[in-house]
Amino acid sequence: MASMDEHNSTPGDHRHGVGDQSPLPLAALIRAAADGEVTDAEQAQLEAASDNESVTDRIEFEQDLRAAVRRHLDPVATPADLRERIAAALASEPSARADDVVTSPHGDTRDRSFWASPVVATLGRWAAVAAVLAIAATLIVMASRSTAPSVSTDQASRLVGFVGSQHASCKDFGDHYKQKMEWQSVGEAHDAAAKILDIAPAAFHFEDLLTAGGYEFGGLGRCAVPNGSHSVHLIYKRLSDGTPVSLFIQTGMAPSLKLPKSCCLMDCKRSPEFATWQEVNVRYYVFSESPDVVADVLTAFKVTRDRHVLDAE
Amino acid sequence: MERPEFEAKAMEHMDALYRMAFHLSRRAEDAADLVQDTYLKALRSSARFEERGGGMKSWLMTILHHTFYTRVKRAARGPALVEEFYDADDRERIPDEPPPAWDLKSFDPDHIDERLKHALEELSDEHREVLLLWGVEGLKYREIAEITGVPIGTVMSRLHRARKTLADSLEELASEMGLRE
Known part of the structure; x- marks a missing residue:
């Protein structure tokens, strides 16, 4: 923080713009004095320039004005869920700090004389080739048997938690829904989403199929799904029984997002049903209490059934 | 850390x-x-x-x-608009018009808030931002300059204009209340 001492030690510190060190005008001096930002020389200039009583009143006016501005601008309530949302976003972010990279201080000092000998080197080459082939064969067998993608379970759980909480806050179509879902007509929602996500309106080809499948569009609002720059939240309702389903569309995914691009269904212990997949540079997330509603959405999107089933707490 | x-x-x-x-x-x-x-x-x-x-x-x-x-x-x-604004702000001198000398405390805070609300809505993002950093966060000019990436003179100039806009709106209130001619 710049103290008055710092200002006193740097008289004429370019306050009028680059290279201009002429004295401050009286009005600026009064305001700087009210803010406690005048140097001794400026204070003397202020006292010499006008009668003190008028200057004192004007300084007092400025100080009262500052208090009024504070009173008026200060009471902005931070949303109750913002701390949790940011904590989730931070937790899903790998550290970029250099000191998190573990390096061996002895890496270049290992004695390699035995392994560098000609005989061992020749034998070693054949042994290495055999080992590589064995490992490759093992990996191929393992990959062919495995259905689990290489994804961070923690990251998946946080995503499920985020979209689940967003869905829960809107699924009753109550006050929060009304506040969040700014666009409630399909056409306006598509235009808004295309603008927010910077994608073509044609990306919303699924809408007709969802409508034909017995779903009614409920609204679209902004949101901030972790690990991406832009995202929107759409909510629908199955007309036959009113079951709500949330769809989140995200663009600008961070490299830290490690979900597979093909359809990925979460086997949630705490949450009902969650699916996510990616088409080119757009990622989709679906969330509903009903597995068959999620299945309907996947059908509308013509998502391939190359599914991964994941565990999420 | x-x-x-x-x-x-x-x-x-x-x-x-x-x-x-x-x-x-x-x-x-x-x-x-x-x-x-x-x-x-x-x-x-x-x-x-x-x-x-x-x-x-x-x-x-x-x-x-x-x-x-x-x-x-x-x-x-x-990107031109914001840069143009910065350049324009740097070129402009701070107008030498001192603040009012009357007592702001004599007004009902609700009346002041109402006037401030309208005046704040008229301010540009840049002016509202320095006003917030100055008025609510209580930052020094030098800190505001560091945050906003402009010279201290530009911070003072923006603050001056923002405060003058608010003061002008309160002058109107003072006139309406008969405290000013």
Whole structure:
């Protein structure tokens, strides 16, 4: 923080713009004095320039004005869920700090004389080739048997938690829904989403199929799904029984997002049903209490059934 | 600083960041997005924070400022407007018109708030931002200059114009109340 001492030690510190060190005008001096930002020389200039009583009143006016501005601008309530949302976003972010990279201080000092000998080197080459082939064969067998993608379970759980909480806050179509879902007509929602996500309106080809499948569009609002720059939240309702389903569309995914691009269904212990997949540079997330509603959405999107089933707490 | 400690210290300033984001973007959802982006960027460049030194709050506010104006530029599909504003502000001299000398305390705070509300809505993002940093966060000119990336003279110039706009609106109130001719 710049103290008055710092200002006193740097008289004429370019306050009028680059290279201009002429004295401050009286009005600026009064305001700087009210803010406690005048140097001794400026204070003397202020006292010499006008009668003190008028200057004192004007300084007092400025100080009262500052208090009024504070009173008026200060009471902005931070949303109750913002701390949790940011904590989730931070937790899903790998550290970029250099000191998190573990390096061996002895890496270049290992004695390699035995392994560098000609005989061992020749034998070693054949042994290495055999080992590589064995490992490759093992990996191929393992990959062919495995259905689990290489994804961070923690990251998946946080995503499920985020979209689940967003869905829960809107699924009753109550006050929060009304506040969040700014666009409630399909056409306006598509235009808004295309603008927010910077994608073509044609990306919303699924809408007709969802409508034909017995779903009614409920609204679209902004949101901030972790690990991406832009995202929107759409909510629908199955007309036959009113079951709500949330769809989140995200663009600008961070490299830290490690979900597979093909359809990925979460086997949630705490949450009902969650699916996510990616088409080119757009990622989709679906969330509903009903597995068959999620299945309907996947059908509308013509998502391939190359599914991964994941565990999420 | 270890990552958990860094995150904990950064989160202490969330209310101030949200307040700044809200007054800049004027929309709750945009403000929340802005704050989230700010924290993610801060985490990704946390090593730079330690190299730079200084306060966590002003560093976070600097990131938020740049994030907001990057969005503004992107939305305007061209970077010229903000830069032109900075240049224009730097060229302009601070007009020499002193503030009023009458007693603001003689007014009903509700009346003042009503006038301030309208006057604040007329201010540009840049003027509202310096007013917030000055009035609510209580920052010094030098700190505001660091956050907004402009010279101290530009900060004073913006503050002067913003305060004059508010004072003018309160002058009208004073006239209506018969306290001024």
